[in-house]
Amino acid sequence: MLDxxxxxxxxxxxxxxxxxxxxLIIYACSSFERLSTTLTLFCLATGAGLHFIRILKNKLTANHPYAEGFHILFFVLPIICMLAVITNLPDNHKLLSAVQALGFGLLGIFITSIYANRAKRFD
Structure with missing residues (x-):
């Protein structure tokens, strides 16, 4: 999907x-249970971090010694971060809170990638 x-x-x-x-999905889910500010910021930072790791991974050549490490990091880091968030969610409406957490992670990726690839206004 990210490709x-x-x-x-x-x-x-x-x-x-x-x-x-x-x-809109985050807003609909937040009408039942709001995600805490700490978890929201953590999810946004995770998404932004994944964007920066992807940039680093794309800059490395295939025969670079760290290329495989970044590939593993890009695959494992989101899983670890989302598991950490899901374990810290409140018990009531856990599914709705998990959807919000995933949504904020995606927004972190979306915003940083759109900002990084924006058209320059001045030369």
Whole structure:
């Protein structure tokens, strides 16, 4: 999914639509149970961190000694972070809180990738 997000086939309109739908899902889930500020910031930071790890991974050549390590890190880090968040969620409405946490992680990726690839206004 992230390969499509970072490809040229994903237009600005599609990215905006994905951000709006994600925000609407988070808003709908928050009407039942709100995610704490700490967990929200942690999820946003996780998403932004995944974007920066992907940038580093793409800059490394295939025969670089750290290329495999970044591949493993990019695969394992989101799983570890989401498991840490899910274990710290409140017991009531745990599924809705988990959806919010995942949504905030995606928003972290969306915002940092859109900002990094924006068109420059001044030369």
């Amino acid at each position: 499509f997000w970072y490809s040229d086939r994903c237009s600005r309109e599609m990215k905006l639509g994905a951000c709006v739908v994600t925000c």
